[in-house]
Amino acid sequence: MVAAPLVLLALLAAPPPARPSSGDLLRNWCREGATDPQNPWALAHGLAFEGRAFRARDGRLAADVIVSxxxxxxxxxxxxxxxxxxxxExxxxxxxxxxxxxGFSPSHVFRTPDGPVSLQALVNGLPRDFRASSALSSQGAWTLDALSHSLPHGATFTSGTRESVRLDAVMDEALALLEREQADLLAGMKAALPQVPKRKQGLYAHPCGxxxxxxxxxxxxxxxxxxAAWGARLDTQVDLLFYRLGSESRQYDAALAATPxxxxxxxxxxxxxxxxxWLETLGRYRDETGWKPTPAQLQAVEHAGALLDGAVRRLDASGAWRTREALKASKDPLFLDLIGDTCHAARGWRDWRNHLGG
Known part of the structure; x- marks a missing residue:
């Protein structure tokens, strides 16, 4: 007769189940939301997070679905x-x-209904389609990234207009474009302004800021x-990233407080x-160049993780993720943002997990 009360006491004394970390939430959301075999853009975001092993919900490798x-x-x-x-695309x-x-090598071959296609065959389109006006525009970042990763340093290629193009010259122009687009941010940083308002100007007219x-x-x-060639100009770009964290976080906090x-x-x-x-960008920079953050910079990374944690917790509490199919049905652009941005955030969290936890 005393067993039931003892069991009840044991249950009451048991610790509540652990809440999933923000890293877990982001991973789960990305893995759940980016697996639709009818949405290649979403699959690409799953690949960006998890690499070549990412699969669509029909069991096929995401990369095979995209190409096939x-x-x-x-x-x-x-x-x-x-x-x-x-x-x-x-x-x-x-x-x-x-x-x-x-992680796919250019020699990797994909099977398609019309026969095998190598990644190199897709890469070969880069010089064919290259136009400086397009690559150095608000939509050109993905082309620039692909060029840098598909051609060796110092490479020269012939564009579709039969012009001889030096890769390093293109990337020098890309750095100059970035500097022009961030002129107001640089001025704000030099003047120690707490923030530079976002008005869709300069870099803020580009996708994803x-x-x-x-x-x-x-x-x-x-x-x-x-x-070596870029020297202090490169250091300035890193400094601007850290300046943007403070500038933009203040504006998001104000927007959140002003919104019902x-x-x-x-x-x-x-x-x-x-x-x-932001975390993904610095994670890539560290992994690709060997950059080591200073103690102050690492503290800022941890602060960014705390800010992301707060946003994810609020997003989870809002129930928005559970209503994403309704957003999809209504063609609300937030549906795609929820999928793509959670995958980028999952990647950024993973890149700094030793400092953010989870």
Whole structure:
């Protein structure tokens, strides 16, 4: 007769189940949301997070689904969107960049209904389609990243217009573009302003706040000769990243405080987007160049992780992830942001997990 009360006491004394960490939430959201075999753009974001082993929910490797089901012929290319407006490659060469960074070698062969296709065959389109005006535009970051990773340092190639193009000259121009687009941020940093308002100016007119352009430029600095040539200009780009963390976090905090709780989803998604991309950008820079953060910079990384943690916790509590199918049905662009940005944030968290936990 006393067993039941003892069992009850034991249950009451047991610790509550551990909450999943923000790292776990982001991983689970990415793995759940990016596996749709009818959405190649989402699959590419899963690849960006988990690498070449990422699979669609039908069991096939995500990369095989992308190439087999969505590659077009004559010439080989991906359309920006499907007939129902599902994104495939809204940014030129997003897929080639993603496949290369996911760990596929150019010699890797994909099976398609029309026969085998090597990644090198897709890479070969880069010089064919190269136009400086496109590569050095707000949509060119993925092309620049793919170029830097598919060609050796010092390479020269012939463009589709039969011009001889030096890779290093293109990337020098990309650095100059980045500097121009961040002129107001640099001025704010030099003046020690607490923030530079975001008004869709300069880099803020680029997708994801221009952080893909930052990644494309910084990745080229993995070559020692490039680091030597760029010198202090490269250091300034890193300093600007840390300045942006303070500048933008203040603006997100203000936006969140000024927005009613029921209308905060766009702000929370933007916070996950920025903090996740920010961590991913510095993670790539560290891994690709051997950069080592100073103690103060590492403290800022940990602060960014805490800011991302807060945004993820609020996003989870809002129930937004559980209603994403309703967002999809209504063609709300937040549906795609939820998937893509959680994958980038999952990658950023993973890159710094030893300092962020989880």
């Amino acid at each position: 089901d969505f590659l077009q012929r004559d010439p080989l290319h991906f359309e920006p969107f499907t007939s129902d407006d599902t994104p495939v 809204p940014h030129p060469y997003l897929m080639v960049k993603t496949l290369l960074l996911a 221009g952080l893909h352009l930052v990644q494309a430029v910084l990745t080229h600095a993995r070559h020692p000769a490039v680091r 709780p029921t209308q905060r989803l766009p702000v929370l998604v933007q916070m996950v987007k920025f903090y996740g991309h």
